[in-house]
Amino acid sequence: MVLCIIAFIVFGIMSIFSAKYRPLAKEGFRCVFRTLTMKPCDTGLDQKFKTEVVYSVMRYSPAIARFVNKQFAVISWIFVLLTIASFGYSAYGVYNFYVFGNCEGPNAVSTCILNDLTGDYGRFSSPTELISPTSLDGIKAGNSSSNLTIVEFGCFVCPYTKKAEPLVKELLNTTNVNYIFKPFPLPNHNNSFIAAQAVLCAVKQDKAWEMRERVFAHQETCSVDGTLAINDIAESSGMNMTLFKGCMNNNETVEELNKYIEQGKAAHIYATPTFFINGKPLVGPKSIDEFKGLIK
Amino acid sequence: MNVKNDFPFLAKNIDLVYLDSACTSIKPKQVIEAEKSYYEDYGACAGRSSHKFGAKTSEKIENCREIVAGFVGAKSENLIWTRNTTEGLNLVANCTDFQKRKTVVTTINEHHSVLLPLLKLRDTGKIKLKVLKAENGVVSLEQWSDAIDKETALVVTHNSNNTTSIKQNVKQIAEIVHDAGALICIDGAQGVPHYAVDFGQENFDFLCFSGHKMLGSTGIGALVAKTELLKSMPQFLVGGGTVKTVSLEKVVVASDQSKFEAGIQHYAGIFGFAAACEYLKKIGMKNIEAHEKTLSTALLSELKNANATVYGDLNNRGALYSFNLGNAAPHELALMLDKEGIAVRSGFFCAQPAMESLGAKNGCARVSAYVYNSLEDVKKFGNALKKLSELYC
Ligand SMILES: Cc1ncc(COP(=O)(O)O)c(C=O)c1O
Numbered sequence: 001m002v003l004c005i006i007a008f009i010v011f012g013i014m015s016i017f018s019a020k021y022r023p024l025a026k027e028g029f030r031c032v033f034r035t036l037t038m039k040p041c042d043t044g045l046d047q048k049f050k051t052e053v054v055y056s057v058m059r060y061s062p063a064i065a066r067f068v069n070k071q072f073a074v075i076s077w078i079f080v081l082l083t084i085a086s087f088g089y090s091a092y093g094v095y096n097f098y099v100f101g102n103c104e105g106p107n108a109v110s111t112c113i114l115n116d117l118t119g120d121y122g123r124f125s126s127p128t129e130l131i132s133p134t135s136l137d138g139i140k141a142g143n144s145s146s147n148l149t150i151v152e153f154g155c156f157v158c159p160y161t162k163k164a165e166p167l168v169k170e171l172l173n174t175t176n177v178n179y180i181f182k183p184f185p186l187p188n189h190n191n192s193f194i195a196a197q198a199v200l201c202a203v204k205q206d207k208a209w210e211m212r213e214r215v216f217a218h219q220e221t222c223s224v225d226g227t228l229a230i231n232d233i234a235e236s237s238g239m240n241m242t243l244f245k246g247c248m249n250n251n252e253t254v255e256e257l258n259k260y261i262e263q264g265k266a267a268h269i270y271a272t273p274t275f276f277i278n279g280k281p282l283v284g285p286k287s288i289d290e291f292k293g294l295i296k
Numbered sequence: 297m298n299v300k301n302d303f304p305f306l307a308k309n310i311d312l313v314y315l316d317s318a319c320t321s322i323k324p325k326q327v328i329e330a331e332k333s334y335y336e337d338y339g340a341c342a343g344r345s346s347h348k349f350g351a352k353t354s355e356k357i358e359n360c361r362e363i364v365a366g367f368v369g370a371k372s373e374n375l376i377w378t379r380n381t382t383e384g385l386n387l388v389a390n391c392t393d394f395q396k397r398k399t400v401v402t403t404i405n406e407h408h409s410v411l412l413p414l415l416k417l418r419d420t421g422k423i424k425l426k427v428l429k430a431e432n433g434v435v436s437l438e439q440w441s442d443a444i445d446k447e448t449a450l451v452v453t454h455n456s457n458n459t460t461s462i463k464q465n466v467k468q469i470a471e472i473v474h475d476a477g478a479l480i481c482i483d484g485a486q487g488v489p490h491y492a493v494d495f496g497q498e499n500f501d502f503l504c505f506s507g508h509k510m511l512g513s514t515g516i517g518a519l520v521a522k523t524e525l526l527k528s529m530p531q532f533l534v535g536g537g538t539v540k541t542v543s544l545e546k547v548v549v550a551s552d553q554s555k556f557e558a559g560i561q562h563y564a565g566i567f568g569f570a571a572a573c574e575y576l577k578k579i580g581m582k583n584i585e586a587h588e589k590t591l592s593t594a595l596l597s598e599l600k601n602a603n604a605t606v607y608g609d610l611n612n613r614g615a616l617y618s619f620n621l622g623n624a625a626p627h628e629l630a631l632m633l634d635k636e637g638i639a640v641r642s643g644f645f646c647a648q649p650a651m652e653s654l655g656a657k658n659g660c661a662r663v664s665a666y667v668y669n670s671l672e673d674v675k676k677f678g679n680a681l682k683k684l685s686e687l688y689c
Contacts, residue, residue, distance in 0.1 A: 044627055047625060047627045047628050047631060048631060050628060051628050051631040051632050051635065054632070054687070055632060055635045058683075058687060062683075062686055062687065065687055066686065066687050069623075069687055069688065070623075
């Protein structure tokens with residue numbers, strides 16, 4: 001009976017792609033139907049399925065085939081349970097997608113995760129551990145006197161931080177928000193530090209948003225080509241290149257960046273982008289509705 | 297014996313080892329050609345139309361009747377065309393007179409085609425049925441003698457068994473039957489294809505067999521019966537061709553065997569059936585028997601070598617064995633062998649009581665060889681079985 005169910009599922013899926021399996025899927029359906037109506041499966045499909053499996057294994061290893069043959073009932077139960085579990089999981093995903101617009105659920109981490117790090121960095125992994133930063137310095141936009149403050153920790157070469165950009169823009173356009181960006185370059189992304197430095201240097205020439213937009217737009221090139229790409233972008237943003245290069249080589253810039261990194265660590269940031277909406281954390285590029293939910 | 301080249305099916309499936317001949321045999325090109333020739337060169341009705349193609353067809357059909365009857369040592373007037381063995385057995389069961397004597401004796405080893413018509417008659421109260429038990433697939437002559445008496449109207453049994461290929465001494469059984477004044481009907485489905493059967497000399501009353509198991513066409517068989525029985529027995533199926541004259545008041549039944557041949561017959565099949573008999577005769581039934589003996593010995597040694605369980609007594613065998621292997625379910629075993637390019641049958645072989653009496657409660661696999669099989673085929677079967685024995689034993 002178990003075999004009938006698996007055979008039905010497996011052949012059913014295969015028959016979507018190849019007509020060859022359709023009669024077998026039909027047989028599987030008949031078999032499952034008979035099983036459900038308390039009649040014995042009379043199509044011999046279970047045996048066909050078992051021999052297909054055992055024979056294919058036998059070509060590689062007679063010893064494993066022997067084991068599979070002996071434990072076939074157990075193995076098929078495991079498969080059935082896994083299949084049911086994976087169906088359940090998919091259904092949960094569909095539900096989440098429908099309700100939250102994200103198949104991984106409301107707290108899904110579609111982010112650039114901190115990994116291969118030592119020390120404090122990357123010790124945390126859950127939104128409940130996040131601590132809102134106390135200092136409100138950073139790259140600012142919006143209305144600084146608004147009573148809605150959104151702080152973002154982001155990395156310029158993280159695809160997810162980039163993905164959240166349209167959202168940030170929409171928030172800036174549609175709400176009266178005090179927006180503060182704190183660069184948090186992830187060490188596991190190439191050239192993330194240089195990119196962050198470049199945007200900090202752009203602030204000094206009042207070109208922060210131009211630089212930020214261009215870096216995101218050419219994220220891959222920045223990540224691969226580093227300084228070369230950054231200089232090109234700075235130049236095309238209309239920056240004074242002497243000042244820019246001076247800034248890039250200046251210890252002060254490095255110190256400023258380190259300050260934000262320390263703030264990120266203190267906030268237990270483990271992934272980018274991470275937002276704090278009036279102190280309430282939100283990890284990953286979420287939908288505008290979720291932001292609005294937290295804003296309320 | 298190397299006749300493989302005569303079999304187009306085998307030529308088209310070079311890698312196939314066909315060992316399911318007890319179910320049905322492969323057909324040689326001579327049979328296929330003969331069948332084709334009916335459609336291409338004859339095309340008409342037999343025994344009805346007087347135009348030249350009608351006459352030509354009638355003549356050929358009678359010629360075929362002579363060939364097929366002759367093949368089992370009978371005369372053409374004793375042969376009725378049937379669809380298969382099953383139809384012949386049904387005819388005998390349903391047309392025998394059970395007024396004076398009511399008992400029919402048969403064995404547990406029979407094919408469903410023997411058992412079911414008899415069980416039906418028993419269940420409707422028309423006959424009393426004695427079913428002889430078997431010891432390891434064998435029913436002894438003493439059992440027959442003890443069972444047959446003055447109450448016995450009819451004995452129905454096989455000459456060769458389809459689950460074990462064990463041959464019965466039907467000539468002696470016929471003697472016992474006739475001494476008691478009863479009739480004997482032989483299910484020759486598995487005997488006639490494999491060795492010389494002589495209806496007259498073995499003194500049968502009825503003999504049924506199928507074309508398809510002996511290289512002939514499907515859908516055609518024969519019932520051979522003694523002349524007086526054909527005369528005295530009532531009709532079975534009636535219709536076109538079974539009468540002399542018909543009015544609404546009176547039907548005058550045909551005086552010869554055509555009274556049993558209702559409707560247009562399977563002419564092409566009859567052509568093929570006769571061609572098969574000629575083909576077998578040309579090879580010689582003695583040679584076929586000897587060839588199968590060799591195959592039988594080889595098969596048994598391969599089965600033993602793979603530690604298979606073989607059912608039934610090992611004496612008086614043809615080239616057919618029912619077997620199981622370790623913990624494999626019979627259908628699994630057959631499917632696995634199929635993957636190795638070997639065709640065998642699995643299940644109960646339409647003889648469930650027989651299989652159960654042999655101790656194969658869940659059925660088994662059956663290997664059966666014929667003229668076109670070689671020792672090389674048997675070797676391939678043995679190798680595959682050996683491989684599977686590592687999986688299942
Ligand atoms: C011993 C025996 N009797 C009767 C039959 C029935 O033959 P058919 O199906 O050709 O009528 C078979 C066929 O398997 C058989 O093996």
